[in-house]
Amino acid sequence: MLKIDGLVLTVVDPDTGLETEILHGSSFELAQGEALGLVGESGSGKSMTLKCILGIEPGGARVEGRIELDGADLLATGGEALRRIRAEDLALIAQNPHGALNPVLPVERFLVEGMSDARKTGRSEARERAAELLRQVGIDDTERVLRSYPHQLSGGMLQRVVIAGAISGEPKLLLADEPTTALDVTTQAEVVAILDEKRREHGLSMIFVTHDLDLAAAVCDRLAVMQDGEILEIGTPEEIRDRPRTDYTRRLMAVRPMLYPEGHPAAFLEAGAEPGRGADHTSGTSGASGASGTSGASGASWTSGVSGISGEEAGA
Numbered sequence: 001m002l003k004i005d006g007l008v009l010t011v012v013d014p015d016t017g018l019e020t021e022i023l024h025g026s027s028f029e030l031a032q033g034e035a036l037g038l039v040g041e042s043g044s045g046k047s048m049t050l051k052c053i054l055g056i057e058p059g060g061a062r063v064e065g066r067i068e069l070d071g072a073d074l075l076a077t078g079g080e081a082l083r084r085i086r087a088e089d090l091a092l093i094a095q096n097p098h099g100a101l102n103p104v105l106p107v108e109r110f111l112v113e114g115m116s117d118a119r120k121t122g123r124s125e126a127r128e129r130a131a132e133l134l135r136q137v138g139i140d141d142t143e144r145v146l147r148s149y150p151h152q153l154s155g156g157m158l159q160r161v162v163i164a165g166a167i168s169g170e171p172k173l174l175l176a177d178e179p180t181t182a183l184d185v186t187t188q189a190e191v192v193a194i195l196d197e198k199r200r201e202h203g204l205s206m207i208f209v210t211h212d213l214d215l216a217a218a219v220c221d222r223l224a225v226m227q228d229g230e231i232l233e234i235g236t237p238e239e240i241r242d243r244p245r246t247d248y249t250r251r252l253m254a255v256r257p258m259l260y261p262e263g264h265p266a267a268f269l270e271a272g273a274e275p276g277r278g279a280d281h282t283s284g285t286s287g288a289s290g291a292s293g294t295s296g297a298s299g300a301s302w303t304s305g306v307s308g309i310s311g312e313e314a315g316a
């Protein structure tokens, strides 16, 4: 559904006119319903890759190559047509959920405005649908949350609202840029589980950007390892773990946080596949109870796919 070929991003310093190439010709593809993890250290070009897809690269920058979404060449499409593709088919979930919501409008307005047929929908029906969206991301006290302004909600709650809004627009592709990095560990796990569950339910494709190899492995079908504006290798989490092709990937695995399996979100996610593990640090939620067993194939710390956690179970 998404095909990126030879993506080159060059930024221009507005003062000196000096050009710097940031992305050096990345290529990758994403199948319908697939989740690709973009991993790599800070500055490797993960966010810039997403920005090129969204068309929000820095001012004056040059984007070359090909970005094709369901057959449409985004770099060759301009004006209204491009604006519509980006508004309807893409949804960004960024690190800081506050950036996605207008601070002077209540949550209800954010959700209602995101509904594709908002203008045709009556107020009470729209409100009921907004409440239903919140229930789908594990929020039970919908009345309070709908009335709240962004600053009145926690980061985790707000990120759920952003996810609800993203899903309701029925985009083709979710672009998640470190969607949980700003949240505490327990909340991270819950929010990632909800994102993962909703994405699968709706069959959406996703690019999931993170520093965190374990988290990416738990959520994604394939991982792309980035360094210095280049994609070094792409493979399933198992391939990357068992047969890393570059020293960089090996180093990335060596330095990954060893919080795992105690407090790491990936451990919580895996609790779905391995009942009894990782459920004790979730402050009153039960990640393990709905176990339905994913692959469980590796026996090691990475599984692909998250299961056994529903929005209700993860509810605040």
Ligand SMILES: Nc1ncnc2c1ncn2[C@@H]1O[C@H](COP(=O)(O)OP(=O)(O)OP(=O)(O)O)[C@@H](O)[C@H]1O
Residues within 6 Å of the ligand: 011, 022, 040, 041, 042, 043, 044, 045, 046, 047, 048, 049, 058, 211
């Ligand atoms: N507005 C900008 N203008 C010019 N260069 C930029 C700009 N923003 C980022 N860069 C450079 O682009 C490169 C890639 O940055 P990018 O933000 O994509 O990294 P990242 O992999 O997302 O890192 P992080 O994990 O820290 O978010 C970096 O070298 C960065 O310095």
Ligand SMILES: [Mg+2]
Residues within 6 Å of the ligand: 046, 047, 048, 177
């Ligand atoms: Mg980034």
